[in-house]
Amino acid sequence: MRIFRIFTAIYLILAVMLPVAGVATAQDATFRKSDIVRLLGQLPEITPIRGDMAALGFEGEKLDLAVAQIERMLRDPLIAGNIADRVIAASRPSVRSVEAGGLFWPLVDRGLGHLRPRELEYFYKVEQAMLKALPVRECGLTIKEKLPPARLAKATGRVAARLNTPALKEYYRIQFKAARFGASRDVARLGAEEEVRAAATINEALGKSLATRTDGAALMRAYRNLDRVSNRRACEAGRVFMDAVLSMEGRELNNALILLSTP
Template sequence: MRLIIALCLCLTLLPAAAPAAPEEDIVVVTKQDIMALLAQIPDIAPVREDMRALGFRGENLELAVAQNRAFYTDPVIAGHIAEQVMMAYANPGQPGQAQGLIWPLIDRGLGHLPTRKLRYYYEVESTMIHALPVAQCGRIIRNDLSAEAHSDAMSRMAARLNAPALKEYYAIQLRAARLGANRRAVRLSRAQFDRVRAGLDAQMDVLVAGTPRPESIIEAMRDLRRADDRRACVIGRLMYDAVMRLEGQVQRDALIFMSAP
């Protein structure tokens, strides 16, 4: 969805980006001005072409295009992005968010969703992780892909979902982004974290024991950053499976932990 490009477009279009002018000629750019520019991005950027290149067709293509437009036109989300753009422009020396502007909102908002929605979101994510080519899967689990490459890889898997599943997945993303624009991320207490770790350890013991070479997987788990793509991918997929085997509050807490920014 090329959010970095979108941000660059906004900064390029800002009147304040022009060379310094006499004080009386300074143009004040408002939040509403930036929101109006954001609303134009879906018409400026080649969104449909980008989505086609990622494999979206038919109803899924229309859903992907509509999702992109919703992110830039929703007043809550667009308002938050506008504020971030203004802050970045006013403080150019401050570090930016390399992950883009939308995904941090989604990550912050996921933990505020009802458990049923949160679980469904990660069921879809699990389906996509299991469908990824092993090389990409391994790099994602090791966090070796750039934000754009990660997004593109997952988008290619999303393009293969059936339309009802994709529609619900996108609706949850949008709801999470709205929540994340106004709320802090949910944080687990130490006791909650310990219960999640104990639950996952128990489930992973069972799942790893069922693999063809459990000792090889256990060795890779000791230093995931050094694991090869195949074993990193196996570990990541098993972790998703382990979370889905948990129940009740422990599962919810595990899902919240997975979504932590």
């Protein structure tokens, strides 16, 4: 079966990175990394972060948490330095252009495998909850990886705004930790044999789950070709998949999540 990833995003990271990429492209010959890092640190002061997050549904303490998360991401030396390197690389004609949000989220992806097992599990449980809360059409397009980044960012931002405050705070803590790992370490990978075993245990857990469902055969067909099924079916397939993975325990669960976290 196909192993797919579930992506979430912070809307403001997509929005505020656009002018940085534009400046770097225009100034490719002379723009320095230190200039980009400095500009990143100034963005919270010159962009309407609070208003944009409020428009997504964040309010009260959760609004403060969301704004603070964006500010510390942009002002962290490791993260900002890595983003600056990517902006400069993306401005060169020899490097394919990168979506603005792509300059940030690869850091989280790269760092997830370095998290402690309980942190990695928590991260995916929040993503599981967010997937279940997405409208069916957006959920299906997300599983098919066909939802444009800006729409995905707004959709997941609205869902994140509905998380309870302790859950949001912990999710942001883990997200920030993963981003710093991603900026300073290579991707954590399973060994070849562990990877094979992890894929097998995922398939086994999914098979057990599908065996209890009347639509199990239809979902199995959906996994083989998600592009050809309805958004409703793709969404259900994604939700069932995540439920199956997160029903695992111990080392098997951790290895499965590391496998899913490998970019």
